[in-house]
Amino acid sequence: MDPLLTGEQAALGAVLLDPRQLDGLDWLEPRDFYRPGHQALFAALRKLRAEGHPALGTEEVASLAWLTDTLAEASQHVRGLTASYLHALAAVCPRPAHAPLYGRMVLEGSIRRTVTEHADRLLAVAREDAGQHEVHGTATQADVLAGVLNDLATRWGTHSRATALRTPTLPTAVEPPAAAQVGNEQFLLSLLVHQNGAIEEVFDWLRPQDFAHPGHGQLYRCLGALHHRGEPIDPVTTLWEVQRRGLLAEGTLTEEQLAPVLRDGAAGSAEWLGEQLLRSSLTRAAAGAALQIAAHADERRLAPGQLIGHALHALGPLEELRARWRTATSPPTPPPRPDPGQAARVQAALARSPTRPGTRANPTPSHVPPPAPGPQRVHGHTSPRHFHRSSM
Template sequence: MDPLLRGEQAVLGAVLLDPRQLGNLDWLEARDFYRPAHQALFTALRRLRSDGHPALTAEGSVPLAWLTDTLAQAGQHVRGLTASYPHTLIAACPRPAHAPVYGRMVLEGSIHRTVAEHAARLLAVAQDDAGQSEVQGAVAQADVLAGVLEELAGRWGTQPRAVAPGVLPITAATAEPAAAQLEDEQFLLALLVHQGGAIEEVFDWLRPQDFVSPGHGQLYRCLGALHHRGEVIDPVTVLWEVQRRGLLADGTFTEERLGPVLSDGAAGSAEWLGEQVLRSSLTRAAAGAALQIAAHADDQRLAPGQLIGHALHALGPLDEVRARWLTATSPPAPHRRPDAGEAARVHAALARSPTPSSARSTPTPDRVPPIGPAPNRGRDRAAPHQPSRSLL
């Protein structure tokens, strides 16, 4: 027994029994029906209503022409409808007055089905983009899915608001990372270790979770901690930071795994390699969001409002990676030169702030010892390590 099939049959049977029920179903569309025959029948009923069929104003019992004309109109667009099928629909409707309730069941099934279809498209496009080292398709399809969720929320009568699920759905296992991805990440890390200042090219937008290998992500976190504290980055300091974080003791890293990064020099563009890692992270985030949304759509226990909220929440990590991708690939903003009016206002403001007379009359010695601690103008990279709090 298929509840959705019974619901579609019941709403069509209700309209065949009482044509005036169409006025209570203006929010329902033919595409909400799963079966093509039901879509054709609902379209035919709407067409007869717009043409002013006499059954809509008939008193007493519904004329037989309402059934035969509906069948003839729908038969022009779909095959397989028999003369007995309208009677099957009528028999499936317990109460014609319950047509809005049956219609809501049809709409609920349509929302689940629509979300699942668009999630499958996002997954396919993300996988295709990953194979071609592209992101445009996944980004565009994610925008389409977000727009569909907003439109469905409006039809259901709820606000499109992201809501975290109580328990994340179980999704299918993702594919193993390609060897080329691991090699690119390893080469980037080696470059950041051996090329002074290279981490500044990627530090603002590349994150540890962007690496497909968790171990590579942990090593990048160590590099980021050293950079954040203003300390030098070289094989010795990186190895020390790795052991400070307990990554040698817990087996996260071994000599074999760290050797290629710490011992081999590297030359290249950290920014370009970082963009490759971030591009891969974006397509993985799109695929992960698609799998989560598909799992939510398959859960028939979720009401449409819950499904839409959970789907929007699943798109959140993808939006965060997209924002960083935009930062990484956008050209730097051009330096704006102040116009003449702005320069005049600055000059006037300076003129209104005269130097105190005491400062003008007091001679300034060549060297004045500072009062209190000296301002921090950057740590000498040759200075020994001073303990500081890391935010990473």
């Protein structure tokens, strides 16, 4: 027995038995039903209500005309509906007064399907962008998914806020890194080690978690620590920092992985290589978030509000990555252009300013003593200002 199917049948049966129950289902839409026949029936019921069907004005059990007109209207949009099926729907409903609760069951199923559908789209677009070295489609689909989650939160009547699972057991990794990806990361690390000052090009926006290989991410963390402390980066200091952090001892890095980085010099643009890594990290994070959201939607023990909150939380790291991507790819902000008329306006304003009474344009401080008499030069010799004739 499918609980969702039973809930849809009970909701429709309640309205077929008591048309007035539609008043408590204004928040439910035909697209919320899973089966196309159920969607057509609910749309027909809403249309008859909007047209003021006579069955809505009576407090008695729905008339046969209500069932007949509903079937006729729905049959114009979908095939396979019969009068016997409408009677079966009415038989499934135990109590028509419980229609709002049956409707919430329908809405909950719709929320799970909608979240799963958009998560699958994000996963497909992220994988396609990863193959084409693009990120625009991934960013757009992530925005669409976030908007859908906010809309679903409003419909369900919950707050649209991210909440984390207490015991996360859902998948986080997507696929192991390809050999080409590992090679690109190794080349960038070698460049950062051997090219003086290269890390300054990527330090502000590239993070260790952007590396697909965990060992490469820890090695980049070592380089970042050296740069942060203002220490030089070269093969010797890098090896010393790796040893201090115990990366070789604990197996995070192997000598086979570290040796090419320290031994082989590299030349190129660290900024360009870093952008390639960040692009791969963004699509990889989007695919991972999509897998987590789909797993959340499949967890029936999560209420719709919890599902929406956990899905928004899964998108959080992706948004942080997108912010760093914008920082890395945005052109530098040009300095403000000097205003040629600013100096003239300042001078004009000073000229219009009245001079306060009792002041002069260039006052001479009264406390400054007059200049002391200095020596005079006579015929090329320095002599006192006052001298006696007898000395001549």
